[in-house]
Amino acid sequence: METLEAIHKRASLKLHLSPQKIEDDKINKIIESARVAPSARNMQPWRFIIAKDRKLIENLVNNAFSEVNRVAKNASIIIAVCANPKDDIIMNGKEYYMFDLGLAVENMILAATDMGLATHIMAGIDEDELKKMLSIPKEVRCPVIVAVAHTAEESYDEAALTKLTERTRKNINEIVYIDKWKNIK
């Protein structure tokens, strides 16, 4: 799929997902895409825990996911996105690991979209509980998970089209200024 098509086709659907197994080859492509992302001073602070086991996925979702995110039970895999803040640069007292995680996660979900898979980034999780369940050390953060699923073919395409049609994004002139803040041209 063309890059711009993948960028514009990506949607966060909660329904019409199917938990059938994703081939290891595809999972590797998703992870490889995250791996080659840029990061501040190439620190690569990211660590990914891939939950493949169905019982584990069910337990994670039941115990560490907010009500609205329980649909992640239909995910084929759940990727816990982690970083130790100390593994990244701190510039003028400001941390960059969240920014770097964003760069890597976007690559990840575009690669999945490119392969016809559905993705959903979820921040609505009980981070402490998730860390406990995955034996993640206290000092490591796990701010989001990425649910990756097959699409339930019969219903997904239509739902995705509706979602994209209804997509609400700010207008360009609300987010872009030329040469100066709020100097809209």
Next chain:
Amino acid sequence: METLEAIHKRASLKLHLSPQKIEDDKINKIIESARVAPSARNMQPWRFIIAKDRKLIENLVNNAFSEVNRVAKNASIIIAVCANPKDDIIMNGKEYYMFDLGLAVENMILAATDMGLATHIMAGIDEDELKKMLSIPKEVRCPVIVAVAHTAEESYDEAALTKLTERTRKNINEIVYIDKWKNIK
């Protein structure tokens, strides 16, 4: 260009750049790609200031860029990536705007790569000085800039290939665990 090709071809080159003008159509595609990125609860905290004016670019680079980033003088445009932390969610006392900026910026640099342009994300900037020069309000953060340039065709391809060949990334088993932290399989 195929999505995975763009993801793997993207490189942060500092040399072999050419500041010739980038067509507005291409700049729009770059910004549109950022615009459709996902964000926590679709808050879209991002704001982008595009510096196109050559004198402005020169002044910004001279006054607000670290020594090693002065090569950005050869950028065709410089995009200041901004967000007001209050425009994004805070979950359990933790901010998400940096993560969302990462998602949008990755889309942006992949779109540019897809169109044969070179990009470089730079965190080594004097944020306060940059904000002053671009009239960015005090409460708004501007943690990175993205330099976008044409490639100096004769030398770029070879340099990019060398850069990609020398690319240093952690091994997969250093960043990926299955079902549990550090339970490497």
